[in-house]
Amino acid sequence: MSSASSLDAPPASGVANKLEVHDLEKHFGGVQVFRHVSFDVPAGTITALIGPNGAGKTTLINMACGVFHADGGTLTKDGRSLAAIKPAQALSYSLARTFQDVRVFPTMTVLENVMVAFPKQPGDRPWMLFGGSWRSVEEANRSAALDLLERLELADDADRRAEDIPFGSQKLLGLARATATGADTLLLDETTTGLAISRVPIVLAFLRGLKEAGRTILLIEHNMDVVTDVADQVVVLHGTVIASGTPAQVLHDPQVIHDYLGRIYDA
Amino acid sequence: MDYFYFIITVICIWVMMSLAANLVLGYSGQFTCGHVGYLAIGAYTTGILNIFTGMNFFLTLPLAVAITALTAFLTLIPLLRLGPLHFGIATLGLNVVIVDLIHNLAPRVQGAEGLFGLTMPAVMMSGPGRCAIVVVLTALCVWFSRILVSSPFGRTLRALRDRPEALVSLGKDVDYYRILVWTISGALAGLAGGLYTATLSYIDPTVFVVLFSFNLLVYIGVGGLASILGSVLGATLLIAFGEALRFGGLPSDISGPVQQALFGLLLVVIMMFRRQGLVGQYEFRE
Amino acid sequence: MALLQVLISGLSLSGYYAVLAIGFGMIFATLRIFHIAHAAVFGLAGYMFFLFHRMYQIDIWVSGALALVLAAVFGLLIDLGIYRPLLRRGGGTFSVFIASLGLTLVFESVALMLTKGTLSVARVGALAPVTIGPVSFRWFDVEVVVPVALLYAGLYIAVMRTRVGLEIRALADNAGLAGVVGINTDRTRTAIFLGASALAGLAGIFTAYDSGMVPTSGMDLLFITIVAVIFGGSRYLFMGALGGSIIMGLVTALAGFLFPQWVTIIVFSLLIVLLIVRPNGLFG
Numbered sequence: 001m002s003s004a005s006s007l008d009a010p011p012a013s014g015v016a017n018k019l020e021v022h023d024l025e026k027h028f029g030g031v032q033v034f035r036h037v038s039f040d041v042p043a044g045t046i047t048a049l050i051g052p053n054g055a056g057k058t059t060l061i062n063m064a065c066g067v068f069h070a071d072g073g074t075l076t077k078d079g080r081s082l083a084a085i086k087p088a089q090a091l092s093y094s095l096a097r098t099f100q101d102v103r104v105f106p107t108m109t110v111l112e113n114v115m116v117a118f119p120k121q122p123g124d125r126p127w128m129l130f131g132g133s134w135r136s137v138e139e140a141n142r143s144a145a146l147d148l149l150e151r152l153e154l155a156d157d158a159d160r161r162a163e164d165i166p167f168g169s170q171k172l173l174g175l176a177r178a179t180a181t182g183a184d185t186l187l188l189d190e191t192t193t194g195l196a197i198s199r200v201p202i203v204l205a206f207l208r209g210l211k212e213a214g215r216t217i218l219l220i221e222h223n224m225d226v227v228t229d230v231a232d233q234v235v236v237l238h239g240t241v242i243a244s245g246t247p248a249q250v251l252h253d254p255q256v257i258h259d260y261l262g263r264i265y266d267a
Numbered sequence: 268m269d270y271f272y273f274i275i276t277v278i279c280i281w282v283m284m285s286l287a288a289n290l291v292l293g294y295s296g297q298f299t300c301g302h303v304g305y306l307a308i309g310a311y312t313t314g315i316l317n318i319f320t321g322m323n324f325f326l327t328l329p330l331a332v333a334i335t336a337l338t339a340f341l342t343l344i345p346l347l348r349l350g351p352l353h354f355g356i357a358t359l360g361l362n363v364v365i366v367d368l369i370h371n372l373a374p375r376v377q378g379a380e381g382l383f384g385l386t387m388p389a390v391m392m393s394g395p396g397r398c399a400i401v402v403v404l405t406a407l408c409v410w411f412s413r414i415l416v417s418s419p420f421g422r423t424l425r426a427l428r429d430r431p432e433a434l435v436s437l438g439k440d441v442d443y444y445r446i447l448v449w450t451i452s453g454a455l456a457g458l459a460g461g462l463y464t465a466t467l468s469y470i471d472p473t474v475f476v477v478l479f480s481f482n483l484l485v486y487i488g489v490g491g492l493a494s495i496l497g498s499v500l501g502a503t504l505l506i507a508f509g510e511a512l513r514f515g516g517l518p519s520d521i522s523g524p525v526q527q528a529l530f531g532l533l534l535v536v537i538m539m540f541r542r543q544g545l546v547g548q549y550e551f552r553e
Numbered sequence: 554m555a556l557l558q559v560l561i562s563g564l565s566l567s568g569y570y571a572v573l574a575i576g577f578g579m580i581f582a583t584l585r586i587f588h589i590a591h592a593a594v595f596g597l598a599g600y601m602f603f604l605f606h607r608m609y610q611i612d613i614w615v616s617g618a619l620a621l622v623l624a625a626v627f628g629l630l631i632d633l634g635i636y637r638p639l640l641r642r643g644g645g646t647f648s649v650f651i652a653s654l655g656l657t658l659v660f661e662s663v664a665l666m667l668t669k670g671t672l673s674v675a676r677v678g679a680l681a682p683v684t685i686g687p688v689s690f691r692w693f694d695v696e697v698v699v700p701v702a703l704l705y706a707g708l709y710i711a712v713m714r715t716r717v718g719l720e721i722r723a724l725a726d727n728a729g730l731a732g733v734v735g736i737n738t739d740r741t742r743t744a745i746f747l748g749a750s751a752l753a754g755l756a757g758i759f760t761a762y763d764s765g766m767v768p769t770s771g772m773d774l775l776f777i778t779i780v781a782v783i784f785g786g787s788r789y790l791f792m793g794a795l796g797g798s799i800i801m802g803l804v805t806a807l808a809g810f811l812f813p814q815w816v817t818i819i820v821f822s823l824l825i826v827l828l829i830v831r832p833n834g835l836f837g
Contacts, residue, residue: 065436091438099436105429107549108422115419116426117437123419124439126451130414138419181437298647345829351647352587356779357828360821367818481654488651521666528662534655538648539639553647 006144007151007213009184010094015078018043018185018216019064025072026059032239033059035072039235039244041185046207046217048231048247050224052260055237057220058100061187064218065090065097077185091119096183098174100190100220106163110154113162113173114145117180148176151209153202168195175206185216192223204229224251224265236260272394276466278506279398279405280459285486285498286412287455293492293549294416295448296428298355301362302483305453307475308365309335309460311373314382314470319374324387324465331461332454339453340446347442351553362477370472381471382464391465401462408455413495415451424448425493428549478527485530488537491547500545505530557688559810560803565694567802568701572756573778574785574794575708576749581782582790583724583745585646589653590631591753592771593660598624598754599761599770600664603675616675621754628750629743631656657772664768674765675758697759704752709791717744725790777801777820783827 019041026033033056041047049057062068063075066085075082077093085093105113118141123134149155152172157165162173171191178186192200200223207230210217221227227234227247234250236243238260243253250256251265284306291297312331316322322330346357376382390396415421423444426434431441464470482505490501509526517525542550573595580588598620605616635652644652680691712718720741723731732738760770781801785793804823808816 087432087435088438088440090436097436099433103430103433105426105433107429108425112422112425116422116434119438121419124423126415126418126420126447129418129420134419177437345825349828351645352650353828355647355650356587357825360825360828363821364818364825367821371814371818478658481658484651520669524662524666528659528666531655531658531660531662534658535635535652538644538652538655539635539642542644542648551644551648551651553645 006147007179007209007215009214009216010182015043017041018077019218020074020076020079021060022075023073024060024063024070024075026056026063026068027071034237034239036240037073037237039233039241041216041218041233043184043216044211044214045232046211046219046230047233047235048219048221048227049235049237050221050227050250050260051237051242055239057237058189060237061097061189061218061220064187065095091181091183094184095187096178096181096185097187098171098178098189098191100193102167102170102174104162104170104173104177106161108162109159110149110162110165110169110173111142111145111158114148114176114180115141117177118144119182145176145180148179151202151206152176153199168199171195172199172203175203179210184214185218186210187218189220190222191219192221192226200226224261227251228265269394272398273466274506274510276398276401276462278503279401280463280466281483281486281502281506282405282499283408283455283459283462284483285490285502286408286495287452287459288483289487289490289492289494289498290412290415290452290455291449292487293494293497293547294421294428295424295445296351296553297445297449298351298553299358299480300355300484301358301360301365301477301480302452302456303475303477303480304358304362304365305335305339305456306460306463306479307369307472308338309457310464310470310475311369311382311460312457313461313464314385315374317385317464318376318382321386324385324391324461328458328461332457335457335460336450336454339456340450343446343449347445359477359480362475362480366472366475366477369475373472379469379471381469381474383469385464385468387465397465401466404458404462408458409495409499412455412498416493416495420444425549481534482530485533485537487544488542488551489533489544491544492542492551493549494544494547497544497546555810559806561688561690561694563803563806564799565690565697565802566806567799568694568697569756569759569774570778570781570801571705571795571798572701572752572759573774574781574798575705575791576752577775577778578782578785578790578794579721579725579745580749583721583728584636584742585728586632586636587646587650587653588631588749589650589772589775590656590660591628591749592775593657594624594628594631594750594753594771595757595760595774596660596664596766596768596771597627598757599675599766600668600673600757602758603673603761603766607673607675607677617758620758621751624754624757625747625751628753629746632742632746661768661772668768670767672765672767673761675761676763680763693763697763700755704755705791705795708748712791717741721745776824777805780820780824780827783824783831786831 017040022038024037025035051057059068063070064082066087066089070083077095080093121137122128123138128134146155146158149158152175154169154172157169162170171194175188175191192203204226207217231247234244234247235241236250236256242259243250243256257264284302288299288302291299309331312334313327316327316330317324342361346354349357376384390400423439427441427444435441486501486505487498489505491497512526513522537544577588577591580586601623602616602620605611605619606613635656636649639649639652680693682689682691712721720736723736724738724741760766781797782794784800785797805816808819
């Protein structure tokens with residue numbers, strides 16, 4: 001592996017917290033999703049966001065990416081407010097995300113799905129196509145894309161249409177795509193849901209690699225093995241933040257057990 | 268023999284139009300049902316400039332390209348928010364409006380409904396000469412389109428076609444790409460239009476009615492979406508077929524409607540059974 | 554004076570649009586099918602009526618009834634033979650639109666082949682004008698407007714008060730849910746197509762009788778009708794279709810009187826503007 005890895009984050013900005021959520025509130029019409037939600041996601045760490053279905057975890061990611069806007073409270077990235085951003089701007093704030101329902105580009109190959117995500121491709125502009133510089137960037141991106149796919153054990157499927165691979169593989173593809181954007185902070189929505197248990201370690205290794213390369217991760221998860229394995233911090237969302245702390249602390253919290261886990265989690 | 272050159276020339280024009288339409292429909296998922304409107308703009312630009320200002324034909328071509336590209340750009344902007352069906356109907360309407368506006372407002376040559384009496388450079392006056400020029404230009408358009416679609420830009424277009432909201436999450440401006448490819452498509456149509464005027468040597472609004480946009484859909488539907496080869500194949504096969512019908516012994520007042528009926532039937536059959544056409548890389552999913 | 558005359562003919566035109574609009578609008582609102590082939594159903598009825606009454610000299614009421622039945626069946630066959638299989642094979646609203654377009658082209662081409670494009674007028678004599686004060690019209694115009702108005706009222710009652718009507722409204726509201734709660738969507742669909750096609754047939758019969766039929770009559774009329782439907786929106790289908798039809802009747806009559814060269818441009822520009830401006834377009 002070269003020292004410049006496909007996992008690398010952009011240079012650190014010296015900000016302590018990548019994402020800061022303060023007293024956040026959201027409702028849809030008459031339905032209150034959550035209120036008084038506060039937590040921080042420190043740079044270079046992995047935060048797991050857990051909680052029952054409908055608690056608003058995906059909504060929170062949507063809000064960070066400008067799909068929805070807050071009804072109260074603040075949401076900031078590197079100290080800049082995300083209150084009024086539009087979805088197309090999220091990446092310019094160095095935020096990338098995956099989707100719970102994946103949304104790969106179905107008729108494109110697995111490799112193309114990753115390659116379309118790389119930022120600043122000269123070949124993306126028609127007038128640049130008649131010079132030569134875009135080809136070398138394309139080659140470099142291709143290597144980086146294949147490297148990502150290999151880490152996720154998808155390299156064999158590189159030339160298959162994304163719609164033809166199983167759902168679990170599509171989830172991993174979504175993860176590769178988000179990583180390829182080069183954003184320093186990744187918001188991952190249920191990456192292991194629908195993934196065969198035998199493939200979960202691939203994700204764990206990948207996430208650890210991302211963290212080592214300096215990226216920050218907010219992870220929505222239902223799989224507690226994943227949470228205990230990689231998370232530095234766990235935030236439990238159910239109407240509000242009912243608990244937060246290390247995995248060990250949170251998973252023994254009586255309210256969390258009552259509202260969500262159902263039992264004491266023992267690895 | 269001259270007729271043979273004429274048919275090849277006409278096929279080439281429609282290959283250019285198929286490339287233009289496939290770029291937006293097959294590669295970026297914009298459901299154009301009125302692309303012949305842009306052909307009309309290019310054709311009339313060349314015709315008007317050449318006949319009424321005496322401009323050299325070859326000089327009119329870049330202007331036809333530019334003006335058609337500009338028209339394409341301006342007419343797309345208000346339609347960007349529309350879903351596939353509404354977009355299709357709106358572009359259909361646009362074709363009708365453009366042709367009727369030309370009918371009402373465009374200058375006419377004395378004593379006729381349309382334009383004729385172009386002054387052509389020598390090479391464009393002969394059947395083989397004109398054919399050669401058009402074939403070369405068409406080949407250039409094919410080459411250009413190939414580069415475009417097999418590039419990262421082409422890849423982004425396909426992503427745009429597949430899942431625009433996912434492309435947005437990758438930080439790419441969906442509207443920017445739509446406008447860009449549509450404008451390029453307009454430029455191609457403008458070139459085709461200018462050459463069409465030279466080929467037909469008489470043009471009037473009836474040459475550009477919306478029916479021909481439907482025929483264009485048949486060409487790329489049969490050839491196949493998102494395929495450069497398909498864009499060439501569809502127009503070639505179907506125009507050749509149309510000509511064969513004409514020589515096949517049908518009375519001349521029947522052969523037109525028969526061809527039209529068969530084209531209509533083809534549309535139904537393609538939609539029902541083979542939405543990717545012959546060699547398409549994509550099928551109508553909407 | 555002339556303006557009053559224009560208004561009268563506008564109202565008469567509205568009758569045609571209204572009859573087409575309610576059928577087309579209902580099919581779109583409930584099934585999301587952009588049924589361009591409605592023009593072919595219209596055309597078939599008109600030509601059949603011409604054939605029976607003018608060519609075979611069959612009694613006018615019998616001819617009309619036969620043409621209506623043929624129209625209804627033809628419309629249903631289009632759904633059974635093309636739309637339903639297409640949708641089953643994974644086609645979407647645009648594919649259905651294109652298939653519908655193809656079918657209409659086939660119809661127009663065949664009609665062109667058979668009639669050589671001549672105007673087919675079904676009535677035998679001329680329609681005598683009636684003059685009251687400054688306006689003149691024909692009894693025929695009244696004969697169009699009155700049945701259309703009655704038909705509207707009847708349809709409205711049928712949709713609002715009967716079981717089938719309830720199912721139609723459910724389908725328009727939420728097609729997926731309608732199937733889940735046990736509404737036989739196939740049967741409702743059949744009723745919709747039969748009804749709408751009969752209405753289109755009625756418009757075709759009137760047209761063939763009054764001004765005569767050419768292969769493109771259907772499409773020409775249908776596009777104006779589509780603008781009327783969009784004007785009206787799908788929220789209150791009946792009132793909307795009726796209101797939109799009246800507006801378009803007046804607009805086309807006025808435009809036809811003041812600047813006939815611009816009628817098509819006005820209609821289609823209106824179409825484009827409405828599609829842009831109404832955020833839900835036809836989904837109203």
